[in-house]
């Protein structure tokens with residue numbers, strides 16, 4: 001295994017240091033390190049060194065929709081975005097609701113070698129919302145599932161949600177909820193407000209998200225388990241989570257890069273690339289989720305990378321699939337929305353995109369400070385360059401990025417997974 005000496009990197013605490021990598025680990029950090037003669041030196045002057053990013057919410061689409069993405073292509077996109085671990089959502093075909101399917105996804109990730117894949121198990125059989133899936137069998141499987149979600153759909157039945165929260169206590173699992181009250185969002189196409197009226201598109205009201213979040217926080221307080229809120233998108237949701245945390249109630253929450261940057265106005269184009277669940281909201285909501293992420297109310301950024309093939313997006317708005325890709329652009333969007341606005345520091349970004357998602361998902365090899373003895377999961381990032389987003393430059397199988405044509409700051413220069421480069425000089429290494 002090649003040893004690497006990374007020189008002159010800026011660590012998240014602000015200090016400039018060298019990092020020596022060998023045998024999959026960080027051997028030493030500091031200056032004038034004693035590198036073996038055959039070590040490959042990487043000049044990281046001017047680059048930020050972050051712990052490998054961890055995405056708690058990725059759609060890899062395999063099995064079933066290999067025309068949109070596979071574990072191989074999705075983890076390549078992850079590596080290009082600086083991620084060393086991704087949690088793969090269960091809304092595949094077949095649904096990841098058994099030990100067999102989650103083990104298959106886990107193995108595909110291991111064989112691809114671009115990022116560690118942690119399968120998320122479905123909460124209910126077939127994500128149908130009626131009967132609990134084999135949560136214990138998935139937890140005990142080789143994939144060691146700890147995060148469960150019916151994402152794409154809400155676990156709407158309060159009794160079932162309660163039982164799921166109770167059940168996962170046995171193995172310290174967490175239920176990640178897609179908070180969407182189905183009766184309030186029937187046929188919903190975009191954020192509900194003045195604009196949805198003008199555009200003639202059925203609205204998805206904020207209260208449909210907030211009502212489920214409030215209910216689940218209370219349910220979880222009642223049973224004493226672990227609740228995680230997926231892709232929180234409204235000002236009211238931030239206020240509910242903030243109040244719950246003040247009261248000492250256990251809940252964690254995520255926001256996507258697109259909800260940190262984009263607003264519902266984009267729907268006026270009727271271009272389905274901007275159609276996503278939950279929908280893009282208002283400027284006030286964007287400001288609130290930024291503040292929530294800055295003050296720790298929202299724990300993490302998660303991409304909700306949701307690749308779709310052209311035929312599912314290149315159609316009339318109401319017929320198009322919900323979802324946007326996001327792995328390759330996540331760090332640049334976070335720099336633009338949160339660092340360049342002085343709302344977060346690089347140390348905060350390490351916290352929101354590596355330490356905390358790894359802790360919530362119990363990915364113990366990941367989310368560790370860049371110190372001697374830690375697995376060498378590292379991203380080297382150049383915050384000084386700018387790039388214009390070109391969908392065809394993506395290594396994902398899908399092209400549905402809402403950031404097309406935007407010029408965003410930053411570039412991932414290198415990604416290391418346990419000491420092996422998955423990205424070098426800004427390109428996939430293998």
Ligand SMILES: NC(=O)N[C@@H](CC(=O)O)C(=O)O
Pocket residue numbers: 059091151152153178275276277278304306307322323324
């Ligand atoms: N976010 C989306 O708009 N779509 C996701 C499902 C989901 O995350 O709810 C998908 O699987 O395509």
Ligand SMILES: [Zn+2]
Pocket residue numbers: 151152153178230231277278
């Ligand atoms: Zn969802």
Ligand SMILES: [Zn+2]
Pocket residue numbers: 057059089151152304306
């Ligand atoms: Zn999702």
